[in-house]
Amino acid sequence: MPNSLLLQALQRQNQDRPPVWLMRQAGRYLPDYQALRRKHTLRELFFTPKLAAEVTRMPVEQLGVDAAILFSDITVISLALGFKLDFNEGPILEPMWNGASDLPRLDVRSVLAPIGETVSLLKGDVPLIGFCGGPFTVASYLIEKHSGSDLPKTKQWLYRDPASFCRLLDQITDASCDYLQMQVEAGASAIQIFDSWAHVLSEEQFKQVCIPYWKKLLASVGVPGIVFARGNSFRVETIEAALPAAISVDWQVPVGALRKKSKAVLQGNLDPDLLFAPSEVVQEKTEALLESMRGDPAFIVNLGHGVKPGTPVESVRTLIETVRNFKR
Numbered sequence: 001m002p003n004s005l006l007l008q009a010l011q012r013q014n015q016d017r018p019p020v021w022l023m024r025q026a027g028r029y030l031p032d033y034q035a036l037r038r039k040h041t042l043r044e045l046f047f048t049p050k051l052a053a054e055v056t057r058m059p060v061e062q063l064g065v066d067a068a069i070l071f072s073d074i075t076v077i078s079l080a081l082g083f084k085l086d087f088n089e090g091p092i093l094e095p096m097w098n099g100a101s102d103l104p105r106l107d108v109r110s111v112l113a114p115i116g117e118t119v120s121l122l123k124g125d126v127p128l129i130g131f132c133g134g135p136f137t138v139a140s141y142l143i144e145k146h147s148g149s150d151l152p153k154t155k156q157w158l159y160r161d162p163a164s165f166c167r168l169l170d171q172i173t174d175a176s177c178d179y180l181q182m183q184v185e186a187g188a189s190a191i192q193i194f195d196s197w198a199h200v201l202s203e204e205q206f207k208q209v210c211i212p213y214w215k216k217l218l219a220s221v222g223v224p225g226i227v228f229a230r231g232n233s234f235r236v237e238t239i240e241a242a243l244p245a246a247i248s249v250d251w252q253v254p255v256g257a258l259r260k261k262s263k264a265v266l267q268g269n270l271d272p273d274l275l276f277a278p279s280e281v282v283q284e285k286t287e288a289l290l291e292s293m294r295g296d297p298a299f300i301v302n303l304g305h306g307v308k309p310g311t312p313v314e315s316v317r318t319l320i321e322t323v324r325n326f327k328r
C-alpha cells in the first residue's frame with residue numbers, strides 16, 4: 001500500500017505516527033551519492049533524469065523516509081530567465097542581474113524539460129515533493145555571489161528601488177509558477193518553497209517580498225504547499241497569510257509552543273547539528289520532539305534546515321528509526 005502519512009498530515013488528518021523526511025536528504029552525506037558525484041558533474045546529475053531520479057530515491061530506499069524530494073536545485077529556474085548556470089560547491093550564475101531591463105522569458109517547460117522527466121520517473125511508494133526557491137532567495141542568487149554574506153547588494157537594491165526589485169520578483173514568480181505546475185503535472189504530490197535567505201529581512205520587508213509571492217505560487221499549484229524560511233519560526237502567524245498547507249520551522253521556538261499560536265500544519269524542527277551527537281542523544285531529542293506533539297494530526301518531523309555535509313549516516317538512520325518506532 002502506498003505510504004500516505006505525509007499527505008494525511010498535510011490535510012491535518014493523520015491518525016498514525018508523524019511522517020518524517022529531511023530537507024537536503026538526497027545528497028551530500030550519502031556514500032552512494034558521493035560515489036555518483038565522483039563520476040558525474042552536478043550539472044549532469046541535475047539534468048540527467050535517470051541519475052536525478054536515482055539520487056532522489058536513495059534516502060527512501062536506504063533510510064526509509066516517508067517522502068522523496070526531487071533532487072534538483074533552487075537556482076535552475078534562472079536558466080528560464082536567460083542566465084547561464086553551473087555549479088562547483090554552490091551555484092555559479094552569469095551574468096549578474098543589473099536591473100537595467102526586464103529578463104528574457106524562455107519557455108520553462110522546454111528549458112527545464114529534463115526535470116519534468118525526472119519527476120515522471122519517480123512513481124514510487126512514497127509521495128514526491130517538488131520544489132522551487134522563494135523568489136526573494138532566487139533573486140539574491142541572481143544579484144550577488146553568496147559565500148556566507150548577508151546579501152548587501154540585494155538589500156541595498158530593495159531599499160534603493162523597490163519597484164524594479166519587485167518587478168524582478170514578479171518575473172521569477174511567474175516562471176516558478178510554470179515550473180511548479182510542470183512538476184505537479186508530472187506527478188509531484190506536494191511542493192515546498194525554500195526561501196532560505198529570508199532571515200536577512202525585517203518584518204516589513206518580509207511582508208513585502210515574501211508573503212505575496214508565496215501566496216501567488218501556492219495558489220497556482222493544485223497540491224498542498226509547504227513554506228520554509230530560515231530563522232522565521234517566530235513569524236508563523238505572519239506566514240499564515242500566504243495560505244500554505246504547512247509551515248516548516250526551525251529550532252528557535254519549540255514546535256509545541258508554536259502549536260499554541262497556530263493551527264497550521266507544522267514541519268520541523270530538529271537542529272541539523274544534533275546529528276553530530278552520539279546516537280543516544282539523537283534518539284532522546286527525537287523522542288522528546290515526538291512526545292511534545294503526541295497525537296497531533298498535523299505534524300511532520302523534519303530538521304529546521306538541511307542535512308549538513310559530513311553528517312554521519314548512522315545518526316540520520318537513528319532519527320528516522322526513532323520516528324518509525326513511535327507509537328501514537
Ligand code: CP3
Nearest residue numbers: 024025026027028071072073074089090091146194196306
Ligand atoms: O539548503 C537550503 O537552504 C535549501 C534551499 C536551497 C537549495 N539550493 C535547495 C536544494 C538553497 C539555498 C540552494 C542554493 C545552493 N545550491 C547551495 C547553497 C549555497 C549557498 O549560497 O549557501 C548549494 C551548495 C547549491 C548547489 C547544490 N544544490 C548542491 C551541491 C546540491 C547537491 C547535494 C548537496 O546538497 O550538497 C544541491 C541539491 C539541492 N539544493 C537540493 C535541494 C532541495 C536537492 C535535494 C536534496 O539534497 O535533498
